[in-house]
Amino acid sequence: MEAVQFPAAASRHFTAAASPSLSIAKSHSNSKSSARFCSSWSGSNLSASLSSRNLFTREIWCWVNSKSVTTRKEMRGIVRAEMFGQLTGGLEAAWNKLKGEEVLTKENIVEPMRDIRRALLEADVSLPVVRRFVQAVSEQAVGVGLIRGVKPDQQLVKIVHDELVKLMGGEVSELVFAKSGPTVILLAGLQGVGKTTVCAKLALYLKKQGKSCMLVAGDVYRPAAIDQLVILGEQVKVPVYAAGTDIKPAEIAKQGLEEAKKKNIDVVIVDTAGRLQIDKGMMDELKDVKRALNPTEVLLVVDAMTGQEAAALVTTFNVEIGITGAILTKLDGDSRGGAALSVKEVSGKPIKLVGRGERMEDLEPFYPDRMAGRILGMGDVLSFVEKAQEIMRQEDAEDLQKKIMSAKFDFNDFLKQTRAVAKMGSMTRVIGMIPGMSKVTPAQVREAEKNLKIMEAMIEAMTPEERENPELLAESPVRRKRIAQESGKTEQQVSQLVAQLFQMRVRMKNLMGAMEGGSMPALNNLEEALKAEQKAPPGTARRKRKSGSRRQFVESSSERPSPRGFGARN
Numbered sequence: 001m002e003a004v005q006f007p008a009a010a011s012r013h014f015t016a017a018a019s020p021s022l023s024i025a026k027s028h029s030n031s032k033s034s035a036r037f038c039s040s041w042s043g044s045n046l047s048a049s050l051s052s053r054n055l056f057t058r059e060i061w062c063w064v065n066s067k068s069v070t071t072r073k074e075m076r077g078i079v080r081a082e083m084f085g086q087l088t089g090g091l092e093a094a095w096n097k098l099k100g101e102e103v104l105t106k107e108n109i110v111e112p113m114r115d116i117r118r119a120l121l122e123a124d125v126s127l128p129v130v131r132r133f134v135q136a137v138s139e140q141a142v143g144v145g146l147i148r149g150v151k152p153d154q155q156l157v158k159i160v161h162d163e164l165v166k167l168m169g170g171e172v173s174e175l176v177f178a179k180s181g182p183t184v185i186l187l188a189g190l191q192g193v194g195k196t197t198v199c200a201k202l203a204l205y206l207k208k209q210g211k212s213c214m215l216v217a218g219d220v221y222r223p224a225a226i227d228q229l230v231i232l233g234e235q236v237k238v239p240v241y242a243a244g245t246d247i248k249p250a251e252i253a254k255q256g257l258e259e260a261k262k263k264n265i266d267v268v269i270v271d272t273a274g275r276l277q278i279d280k281g282m283m284d285e286l287k288d289v290k291r292a293l294n295p296t297e298v299l300l301v302v303d304a305m306t307g308q309e310a311a312a313l314v315t316t317f318n319v320e321i322g323i324t325g326a327i328l329t330k331l332d333g334d335s336r337g338g339a340a341l342s343v344k345e346v347s348g349k350p351i352k353l354v355g356r357g358e359r360m361e362d363l364e365p366f367y368p369d370r371m372a373g374r375i376l377g378m379g380d381v382l383s384f385v386e387k388a389q390e391i392m393r394q395e396d397a398e399d400l401q402k403k404i405m406s407a408k409f410d411f412n413d414f415l416k417q418t419r420a421v422a423k424m425g426s427m428t429r430v431i432g433m434i435p436g437m438s439k440v441t442p443a444q445v446r447e448a449e450k451n452l453k454i455m456e457a458m459i460e461a462m463t464p465e466e467r468e469n470p471e472l473l474a475e476s477p478v479r480r481k482r483i484a485q486e487s488g489k490t491e492q493q494v495s496q497l498v499a500q501l502f503q504m505r506v507r508m509k510n511l512m513g514a515m516e517g518g519s520m521p522a523l524n525n526l527e528e529a530l531k532a533e534q535k536a537p538p539g540t541a542r543r544k545r546k547s548g549s550r551r552q553f554v555e556s557s558s559e560r561p562s563p564r565g566f567g568a569r570n
């Protein structure tokens, strides 16, 4: 059992006699398991902002989950409910079959290729696509030869990765904008796929790129759809053109476009009516609207969870009305991946954007290479960098890094960072985007979010001075008692929070130190740092360092935890 530790200066004020009930213990096995789980996180040569943010998120995760985090091995067994989780698991079986092999041969890839085929079929990728894919991978795998330092399973992962990227269209397919006048984007799709929601999400996405937008309510069969669009328009602060349900959609579209021209709007997004299934009436109506608008983009909105059916729909709509691409919604709930993998190959039309959640911010470009990375369980690092950079200004990032390095990270920083992380999306997504942390169960994420709320409540009850100097809290049971009362939590919870901040300071400093100093070598350092922390019973590593360098300890005693446990006898 590890006694929670406070800085030397602060711990002088604690004795077992003075505060016996405040002795907080943390199970060693828990800290071990979280360290083990955390060690699966692998860094990369990313910017300072990413490093510190990534580190922070990971630390928060380990911190709030010290009770529920499981080992990496256990993680593997957990039902993969997250995006593409099922496919990722299926492919893992293929790599595992190659463990211990020296080189890829015609014989030893038979089994892994069978696993890949099975995984893709289970992911609901269409059969002809699977056949072509497996053939392409097999041909390359056999011809690849021996590469020094690269294991056969790694070689196969690389080949599969590159083929997945090709399958999904290779490059990002950007939206096209009109050279003059408003760009018109016509959205089509079956009922309930998320079309109306996409209208507003797309407007917000384009607004962030500096474009003015207008929404046009063209679904005249469902009055509620018009109301929904108006509400969503208000939410994203974009005007909505609605003309009721008594006129033809093509007429509404024309009027909407005229209105947009008058107002010098850059992009007009037109919502249309969905049907339960494809019918002639819907197609004719869409053709009329398309003729009336001459849109720059005609995008079919499809639900990712319908798998290869989504690809078939894109083909049909393209043949019938001519479309420029697809928007794949509800990718966040898609554990199979069949739609993402099939649409381009089956229909010839690219997926331009994906919806990954119900919030208005949850729409982003479709990056085939990042998707491939996710499918293979590598984590969507680049999406994370982009999101992190969007939220965190460079100066903030540098500030945070400095604070981490000097172990001055305080409760203000903690609040600021958790809130910034929250802005990046739901915890599920943020966690999922950190390499090695994608296999976290929704239940664990919910638990983490709950724990974060408890922590926030306690921090909010602190005075600005206490937030800035956690030492004040470590020294004063009276302050901790007050915070417990004000936040409605127990004194033990408050003490634990304070103690954890000091532990986090040291750990983050060590890890950040390990990450600094280069790209790939830093990875090894990080792994080593994590392993060392995992091996050593909590506190021992620090104790050894202290005895080795007394002077150094004295100099930095206010920054590091005391070798004495909180509540330990003096």
Ligand SMILES: Nc1nc2c(ncn2[C@@H]2O[C@H](COP(=O)(O)OP(=O)(O)OP(=O)(O)O)[C@@H](O)[C@H]2O)c(=O)[nH]1
Residues within 6 Å of the ligand: 189, 190, 191, 192, 193, 194, 195, 196, 197, 198, 219, 222, 225, 273, 274, 275, 329, 330, 331, 332, 333, 354, 355, 356, 357, 358, 362
């Ligand atoms: N999880 C998740 N839910 C989504 C996503 N996109 C849309 N939804 C949800 O899907 C439901 C249907 O969305 P709508 O926008 O009303 O669908 P629609 O296609 O306009 O439906 P009709 O107007 O009936 O044709 C709503 O509850 C949305 O919040 C997404 O990317 N992820």
